[in-house]
Amino acid sequence: MSGDLPDGWHEVRLGQIAREVSVRNRDAAEIPVLSVTKHNGFVRSSEYFSRAVHSQDTSNYKIVRKGQFAYATIHLEEGSIALLSDFDQGLISPMYTVFETASKQVCSEYLFSALKRFALSGRFEPYSNGGVNRRKSISFTDLKAFRFALPTLAEQQAISDVTNALGDPIAKTSALIEALAEAKYSTMRELLTRGLRRGEAPMKPIPERWVLGRITEDVTHIPSNWNLVRLNTVAKLESGHTPSRDKPEYWGGTIPWLSLGDTDALDSLEIEETAESVTPKGIANSSARILPVDTVVFSRTATVGKASRMKTPMATSQDFANWICGPTLLPAYLVQVFRHMGREWKRLQEGSTHQTIYMPVFKKLQILQPPLSEQQRIAEIGEAFDYRIEQERKSLAVLIENRAALAHELLSGRLRLPESLIARHRDTTGEAA
Template identity: 50%
Template sequence: MLAELPKGWRAGRLKDLCESIERRLGTNAKLDILSVTKRGVIPQSETYDKEIASEDISKYRVIKPGEFGLAPMALYYGAIGRYRGEKPAIISPAYNVFKHRSETDPRYLEALIRLPRMIARYEALSQGGNLEGKRKSTPYDAFETIKVLVPPLPEQRAISEMLGSLEDVIAKTESLIERIAQAKRAAMRELLTLGIRRAKAPVKRMSTHWVLGRIAEGVTHIPVDWELVTLIKVAKLESGHTPDRKQPTYWDGSIPWISLQDADALGRLTISETAETIGPEGLANSSARMLPAGTVVLQRTANVGLASIMSREMCTSQHFANWICGPTLCPQYLQQVFRHMSREWLRLMAGSVLPDIYMDTFKALQILVPPLQEQKKIGEVGAAFDRRIEHERDTLELFVQYRAALAQELLSGRLRLPDSVIARHRDKPEKAA
């Protein structure tokens, strides 16, 4: 908080802005079940692959549209938010429900309680926890005692409108990215099974059964000049390794070493920089191998399916399957094949405790191989889609950063909106939640 109150603001606590609601389902008809996460209040189906509610849900709390949910046991990392659904639902009895008070703008309250500095306060107030610092709890009565600075209602509304305009831009950018991704999926499915000629391509029935590595279901015919082959026949498969962490000299160097920390970089067409590097000793005393530029690196654990192309010599940890393409296979084409195989990766991970695809599976992977020039054209089309998606994602990240920085300044009073902007919100009736 500021040492000096902004003019017109008052010092208060969160309980001055919101009030707890005690409303149980009882014997009423069953409602949709929600979870309270760091993403906010969302359908339970988006968090778990099955319903995890107990048989007796009579004590579950009812939450109405516009109200807020709070998870005490996960509040320390930001499990709080506003319910944006259109009909009442229920949340676990372990959660809390609250609503904004009459002199509080709900959008302002939503922005305030999700600020990073507020989440830091929740953690400071948390109690308990195991050795890993988890299972801590922040009781609702502690949450509502947090000190805040409270602007007049018209200024709250003006701040909400300003932040809301950026949220609208963020939502539109996210929607645009999804539309481009959908267009790419539709285009690449056709290109990766029929090629550049598409429906005009003369076809033949596949002589070999397509078992692993399928681009799509139900493909029985391919262009006459294509072949279905085992991938290791046209590309060399290499794994990686992690040098001994206990040997500092192994990590003293500038050799790029791709690890799970490089997920963002692996989402781009090429990768040249890594979060960690190793030294010559680390390379010499481990099973890590120096791989040439043009190697297609595929993540096989955690975020399975991320695929990029090394723009220079690099090595990787054991969490990647690396492919050095032979003379009949274009790296850009292989990258697009991997990026289009999201459903296949999910199928191949089935049954694993952790997201993981074993190296033996990759040795049996099959791939459609068009003539080299056609591979290059297909790769170029896919890369054009990806470059546009990368550009929009970069733009989205900037908008998100701007919104976070602006919220921090406006909600602390360090930045004030012009009175002419605030004036438009005076003498307005309270908006519905």
């Protein structure tokens, strides 16, 4: 590696510039309990899990302070490493390893960017030591042997400035997506229970007990021209099936076949392409059916709750519940209803290993059914939010990809920053040009 290094860079082992720390909360101080996440770094455990998941006794928890790093030994290869910057200190589970820089010639933010990049690219694989449950563990003793190239402190700080500057639009776009999602939820909760006229609509008591499919808990009255109906009375429920994998002639045909590998595509309002396709022979020799355009697809296992509409005829695996809407129910409206029912889907999930919603549940679902014209308008409003959120997510993906590509080039030394940017930091570090 040394012969390929840019001028002013040198090769180091992590153990030369960092040290492990392990300070326990023996005094039972009131310090926030944190978790390490792959994409958001340190977060409060209670907010991340929506409830307290840590032990009541935190005396054995480790204290991590601002500027220190933490990672879980079995998750490092997945990129789950964090640098504490938003809290002065926090408590983390004993399963985490905590370490800090041990040299004044190392910028913590630069080191974090380098380690994150190497984790996500699988560079820590040779330093793992086996582990349990087929997951490879990387202790700090192992990690100390990790070698990488380090520029001068001034260049480290300049690189960190550039990569951090790209983090601002990423954070703003992420915040916008979250705000749009919250605005949609509040708006749709009103529209899906009180209709377009909201407070001005004549209301009537719900005619029967609403058991399965509730939009929210506190609905006792609905618009007088709405109905509470069993979903299977206004739409036909279809399950999917997987043709035999042992029959090559069943696969690679012209009929799109939706599977769990396509669930990300259900974030869009319509789904057209699938990762796999089947042949007419595969359909004929299985319980799968070719479903028509506008069939509403609902993911009932793994990523429970995702819903979209078919833009082209296709078949699905058994991981989906599919609805062919009748003349009194608009598919676009049903998609919006399904997308709003996150809490209800969580309530209805079962299974000790993989959470799922079983088919008999869908046969009992009840939904609120406005007149067709009102369904259309409600769906249009919901879709307007979804289109905007989808576009912002695409923009966010591009920003993240561009930042990662630039960081990769800067951290490898293949791309060098202008001397004028580096010189600003030499004034503070005292380094010579």
